[in-house]
Amino acid sequence: MFKMIGWNKKSAERLVQTIITVILFALVFYMMFLVESIQGTARVVNYAGLVRGATQRMVKLEISGNNADAIIATLDGYIDGIKNGSEKLQLVRIEDEDFQDKMMLLSAEWRHLKAEVQYARVMGYKNTNLVVLSERYFRMCDDMVGTAEMYTQKRAQTIKMVEVAINIMILLLLAIIIRQYINSAGIMRRNKELNAQVFVDKHTQLPNKNRCEQLIKDAEFIAKPTGMFMFDLNNLKFINDSLGHEEGDKLIVNFSKLLRESIAAQYFVGRYGGDEFIAIIPQTSIDELTKIADNVHEAVAKYNDANAYLPISYAVGYALSTELEQPLMKNLLAEADKRMYINKQETKKLTAALEEDHSHHLNQMMNALEHGYSACYYCDYQNQTYRVMKNDGSLHLPAEGSYNDFLTAFINHVGGEDSPLADLREMFSLEYVNKHISSECSSYDIKFLDAANTYWLAHVMLVDIDRLGRLSHFILTFTDITHTRNMEYAATHDALTDLLNRYAGFMYIEQALAQKDADSYALMIIDIDNFKAINDTFGHSMGDAVIKELANAMRNFFSREAILIRYGGDEFLILAKVAQDEQALHSFMQRLVASMSDDVAKRYPEVLLTISVGVALVQHGLALQTLFNRADDALYHAKRKGKNTYNIYQAEEKS
Missing domain, CATH: 3.30.70.270 (Reverse transcriptase/Diguanylate cyclase domain)
Structure with a gap:
């Protein structure tokens, strides 16, 4: 098989050499033809110049009153020879479309000029257009000569190209011949190199x-x-x-x-x-x-x-x-x-x-956790790998492999790459883990809600570091805390409106009042006007629906930073940022009162709901109970004003 491959290669080289030789001979013959052609073309250019000079002499003779028939006859022969070629004059026919078009026009102009000469002999040249026609004819002669010269130049350029091609073919032949000599001289050297390579492993450079x-x-x-x-x-x-x-x-x-x-x-x-x-x-x-x-x-x-x-x-x-x-x-x-x-x-x-002892040690570490985990992964930071230590089926992830693959599978499981949960990738990345756990801070927690509305607690815990103090291994556990969170949520939120209840609400308000910007807040008590009449007229189920819709209207009106509380019955408590400018504050409160009524009316047009609002502005050092009492007092004055309005606490109004 190798002999056949070698024979084919040599045959291909011989074939290439033969083709180049044939092309070289063809180019040489073509160049000889071009040289002969350009010599004939050069004579045409010369005679084209003679035509112009002879025509000038003919016109001068005719103007001077001398007959120039001999010159006219000579020019007839020249023009015909230039156009069609002439053995007598040793002229070749130039097969150039542009040149032949110009010769056709020149021949026609020559006939016109000869007719004008005959007319001038009878009428006198001053009474004819002989001079004008001759000048136009001279310009056409110049144009024809330029075209012939351009054609000659093109032929010369073609000869140069053929010459370059011939040189290239000669160089290729020389290269092939030199290569054959080099190949022959290098066969033994290459064989030695190949023999050496046969016994060397390319990866390790050891004997293979x-x-x-x-x-x-x-x-x-x-x-x-x-x-x-x-x-x-x-x-x-x-x-x-x-x-x-x-x-x-x-x-x-x-x-x-x-x-x-x-x-x-x-x-x-x-x-x-x-x-x-x-x-x-x-x-x-x-x-x-x-x-x-x-x-x-x-x-x-x-x-x-x-x-x-x-x-x-x-x-x-x-x-x-x-x-x-x-x-x-x-x-x-x-x-x-x-x-x-x-x-x-x-x-x-x-x-x-050793692995059994290590697993026992890891289990002791995990059993020390205060929560019961449902999935646990042992992660190698430096090798960027992981393996499952426990998985009850809550997270369907591979048993072991690359940590990056684990992240991808985890993100796809909890929500997918296009969901907001994709942001968790950074918090579980090796870079984040390495930054947030060390011998000083050995763990941290991440809480998140997945696409299936399962609430998870992820616990990241350091296992060990290497002798250089670098993170080596860590444990990642997952705990389903949905039930616990639901119980906590139920204990702090109103069941009907999903707003904070009064107990949790007061705790959040206390925390907000301790902030530096607390003076920009106001406490509001909202009370539904004539709520008993709504219950008596439409029933308690409609009353509950109105309260729930009013809570939704509050969520839409206030910013997310506002604390919304159902205080009890038809009363709501709100702590929100308000404008400090008096005019802007009144405008805000007017919009609030109108908006609540309008939003409920959109859903329940049969209920003519209005609200009254008492407002107390937060002051530094003011106790929560005092603030609440002021808002309650302002609500009382809003009710006395005729309801469907608001009142901002003023000390002089206190009853």
Whole structure:
């Protein structure tokens, strides 16, 4: 197959060489034709110039009264030869459309000029247009000469292009010939390079499996004590699955470097395939093999201390040829391989025991939490991975993998990338976690409501840090606190209007009054006018509906910062920011009274609802009870004014 591929390549080169040669000969013949053509064209240009000069002499003779028939006859021949070509004059026909169009016009003008000459002989040239016609004819001659010269220039440019093409073809032929010589001279050198590449692993630059097998296939008995190591990485699959094959390749390269640095340069170290490596130590002993194994162990331990984010775990087995009944290289490899797998199983048992102890430690940490979590995830910050420790099905996420994949699955589960909950991605990101937990502050909470109206408490807790003080692992738990939150909500909100009840409301008002900008607030008591009449006329169910609609109207009118409270029955208590300008404050209150009536009337037009409002402006240091009493007193005066109005507390009005 390789011979056939080589033959096809050589055949292609010969075909290209033949094509270039044919093109080169064609270009040479074409150039000869162009040269001959341009020579004929040059004669046309010369005769075109003669036509103009001879015509000038003819006109001068005729003006002077001398007959110029001989010149006219000569010009007839010139003009016809220039237009159509002439063997006698050795003129070629110029196959240029623009030139032929100008010659056609020139021939017609020449006939016109000859007729004018005959007329001038009879009438005298002063009584004719001979001079005018001759000048126009001269200009047409100039134009014709310019066109012929332009055609000649185009032919000359074509010759230059053909010349360039010929040079390119010659260079290509030379390049092919030189390449053939270079190829012939370099075949042996390339073969040597290819042979070297066949036995080198491109990732680690160690001898590859082909080279390893070449040594192992030696069928002769090993004469001197020879040792062989078999190394195998334990965590490559996990790294590939969780962090990607690029990180796995880094792990292989780093381990190969450690092996090469730990084992003397005169000994063979090769990549046997995948995550397996072998080392061959001639003229050695068990003590020396043990020492080499310890060197590798120390180098890996030192590496892992500095690279906790991508640690190396490996199994090793080694054997000495003097231990074998048949000291062959393949038997030595088999014995080292068997011992390596024994070491791998022991490592797995040890790892499992350590993981069990670690899981017990983690469970103790989680059991210390005051809330019962439904899902728990153990996260590796430096490797950016996670695994599930507990999941009762509330959050349907993969059992393990990349932390970024976990975030994507989590956001999609709670609401999707297009929902406002996508903002949670930042709060659960590794960067945010690293910024907000440390040995000084070991945990923080995040509360959120998902798309299914489930209220969650997420708890982020530090597990450990590395020897450099960097975050290493943390725990992420999720607790469904919907029921607890609903109970808290019911205890602080009015069941009918969903506004704050009086007990929770007073607590919120106390907190607001403690703020620095409290003086910009006002406390308002709103009372429905003649509410008993509404109940008596339309029934208590309509009365409840009116109260609920009035609460909705308040939400729409006041800003989100306002504290809205159902104080009891048909009374409401509101703490809201108001304008400090007196005129603006009165305008605000007028809109409030009108808006409440209008909004309820839109839903229940049969009920003529009006309200009365008492207002007390907050003053620094004023107790809440005093503020409430002032607002209540202002409400009393609003009622006395005839209702459907408001009153702002004034000290002189106090009854």
